[in-house]
Amino acid sequence: xxxxxxxxxxxxxxxxxxxxxxxxxxxxxxxxxxxxxxxxxxxxxxxxxxxxxxxxxxxxxxxxxxxxxxxxxxxxxxxxxxxxxxxxxxxxxxxxxxxxxxxxxxxxx
Amino acid sequence: xxxxxxxxxxxxxxxxxxxxxxxxxxxxxxxxxxxxxxxxxxxxxxxxxxxxxxxxxxxxxxxxxxxxxxxxxxxxxxxxxxxxxxxxxxxxxxxxxxxxxxxxxxxxxxxxxxxxxxxxxxxxxxxxxxxxxxxxxxxxxx
Numbered sequence: 317x318x319x320x321x322x323x324x325x326x327x328x329x330x331x332x333x334x335x336x337x338x339x340x341x342x343x344x345x346x347x348x349x350x351x352x353x354x355x356x357x358x359x360x361x362x363x364x365x366x367x368x369x370x371x372x373x374x375x376x377x378x379x380x381x382x383x384x385x386x387x388x389x390x391x392x393x394x395x396x397x398x399x400x401x402x403x404x405x406x407x408x409x410x411x412x413x414x415x416x417x418x419x420x421x422x423x424x425x
Numbered sequence: 426x427x428x429x430x431x432x433x434x435x436x437x438x439x440x441x442x443x444x445x446x447x448x449x450x451x452x453x454x455x456x457x458x459x460x461x462x463x464x465x466x467x468x469x470x471x472x473x474x475x476x477x478x479x480x481x482x483x484x485x486x487x488x489x490x491x492x493x494x495x496x497x498x499x500x501x502x503x504x505x506x507x508x509x510x511x512x513x514x515x516x517x518x519x520x521x522x523x524x525x526x527x528x529x530x531x532x533x534x535x536x537x538x539x540x541x542x543x544x545x546x547x548x549x550x551x552x553x554x555x556x557x558x559x560x561x562x563x564x565x566x567x
Contacts, residue, residue: 321482322480322482322485323482323483324482324483325482325483326482326483332483334481334483334484334487335481335482335483336479336480336481336482337482338482376481377479377481377487393482393483412533413491413531413533413562413564415479415487415489
């Protein structure tokens with residue numbers, strides 16, 4: 317069932333940000349466990365369960381977030397996600413005729 | 426009913442306050458349409474062409490909508506239409522401010538074009554009229 321994105325709340329370090337776009341990405345390292353016994357044209361074998369990554373990327377109205385700062389990250393509403401996050405990159409843009417827009421990425425543990 | 430916070434209030438106030446404009450128009454600055462009585466040339470008429478806003482995921486509109494307002498300067502004389510258009514540009518382009526509840530945070534000329542109307546048929550008794558048509562991008566506090 318489709319769910320509207322509207323109503324989502326994003327807070328970092330206790331401060332609610334005026335976000336316009338939120339993206340959560342999770343990934344996990346996989347080890348290629350294929351050996352010489354693999355049959356011709358068979359697919360490779362991957363094993364998971366190792367280190368994983370969680371990254372949250374946002375776009376928002378507002379000023380620059382300081383890279384390297386850590387705090388509690390909480391997403392609630394139509395999308396739920398929480399963890400202790402560190403700002404891994406951030407940027408802010410001011411342009412003629414436009415609002416001040418920021419974007420930032422967080423690594424979550 | 427109180428005056429709403431709109432770009433039109435600001436534009437009308439600025440045009441009425443600019444002696445260079447008023448000397449040509451005699452305060453004939455009209456929103457959307459020109460009245461049949463008292464609307465003799467030269468005059469200025471303004472109207473919104475579109476409007477849009479920015480939203481956040483949590484709160485919806487951020488309260489700084491943007492509109493494009495077309496401001497047309499009309500005269501029977503092409504040179505006067507040009508002078509009036511130039512005066513309107515000097516009055517409004519890059520001149521944000523506040524009037525009453527209307528706070529304009531950004532107003533910029535986007536495009537400008539010359540045109541004319543040669544009345545036909547039922548309106549053939551009317552004179553040839555020249556227009557300097559300007560489009561402004563306006564962002565205001567709502």
